[in-house]
Amino acid sequence: MTHPTIFDSMTRSVQPVTAADGRTVGIYCCGPTVYGPAHIGNFRTFIIQDLLRRVIEASGLQTRHVRNITDVDDKTIRQSQAEGKSLESFTRYWTDRFHADCEALNLLPPHVEPGAVDHIPLQIELIEKLIAKDHAYVADDGSVYYRVSSFAHYGRLSRLQDREITTACGCGTQSDDEYERDSAADFALWKAQKPEDGPNAWPSPWGPGRPGWHLECSAMSMAYLGETFDLHSGGVDLLFPHHENEIAQSEAATGKPFARLWFHSTHLLVDGHKMSKSEGNLYTLADVIDRGYSPMTLRYVLIAGQYRQPLNFTWDSLNAAQSALRRLQHLHTALQQRAGEPSVAPSASDWGPFTPVYEALAQNLNTPDALGKWFTVVHELERALKSESVSAAQAGEWLSAFDRTLTLFGFRLDAEPAVEAPTEVQAWAAARWDAKQARDFAQADALRQQVEAAGWSIRDAKTGYELVKTAS
């Protein structure tokens, strides 16, 4: 079976995903900061990571998937203060919301999901190591900074040569609270408590404060996956400075290589521009559902582009995805009917006719290619079911291979929840059926129009009819 590969940002080349121990691939994904609903751009990254994990597991390797929850930083503190809530209850709420969205999108739960607040001592330990090795220094206010100049490899991942903040963006002036640093490129490992932080501070050898953002990922990834682990992942925007800083912190502290592979997914765009909280053009899963689309439809849209290409989100793309998904659902139903009721236990080791689909995914997670190959097979099976006499056993085999493919993509083909039509619409439809049976087609057509004007359409079958809500 083809071994999965991905584009590694460090070497800028496609590399095989391997387990250093030969069995379990350790994966660390930078998770959400829980101060509001995650947007669909966040979920593009999480879904791609989910897909990667599924492909790795399908290839025969195990995974250990760690994804953190950032539950303390400027934004969580500021927002919880503004709402008069404790940081804990505030982040608890948004963490629960995040989990609900993940479940709806059929994301496999990480094996470990550590939160920054629960790992403060671990982070303090890491800072102490860095200070001891002279990679960090304590500022007058009790903050601790990482000395970027002390780490020779700094910039290797992002390839940004000039670390000084003196670029053309005109933001060369440091803000007031940054004067403590020796160099503008240095970043905070520990932030001393400020009045606006309220009670949100933890004791440390340098006084009360809280950990810097980059630190939690270094501390927790190494704690749960080891000082050197297999794969580190996140959105491209984390490449610099977040991941660069993680490398600096971790490798300076341990003297060992940090992550063996770096996996980054490109941004989701809206109207050709990056979707982000600061741009104010973000959509959430709730927005998508409000417009009448299922979470699976969103999952399809977010998978439809290769992860290294920018993907421009449009509402029309959801329509296309919905139609495509319906076709899959249809084949599934047809296979089930042909296979008969007691379907054979799936032969879980065989992709059957869907082998090219797995192959495409294993090859640098080429989702568009995989989807293309998938529909080619779908078409072939549809034709076979229609024109040839496919045995129940054959259909059963195809069905189990198809189900396996669905799982590989992470699609759940739950039947659309049946929506009850209003009683008056139901009455019109019933009257139309009677008129049709009486061959009073003029009356039947008039009633059909009435029903359609109300937003419903009638699908006749041999022995009855079905009411379906018209797509809005």
Added chain:
RNA sequence: GGCGCGGUAGCCAAGUGGUAAGGCACGGGUCUGCAAAACCUGUAUUCACCGGUUCGAAUCCGGUCCGCGCCUCCA
């Protein structure tokens, strides 16, 4: 300015040297009282532009134009 990604049919999008996958939409057909749904079927002599290499290029090289991302919190 530095670093990086990209420009393929109406839309989305594979394809990195051998003669353009797939999805959506649209046209035709089967079925239907009519429809819908479903299935069958058709649709790019051409891959931003200009040169070059080659028997052969969307694919390689050089140049031009355009879009986007990062360089600052950010998936």
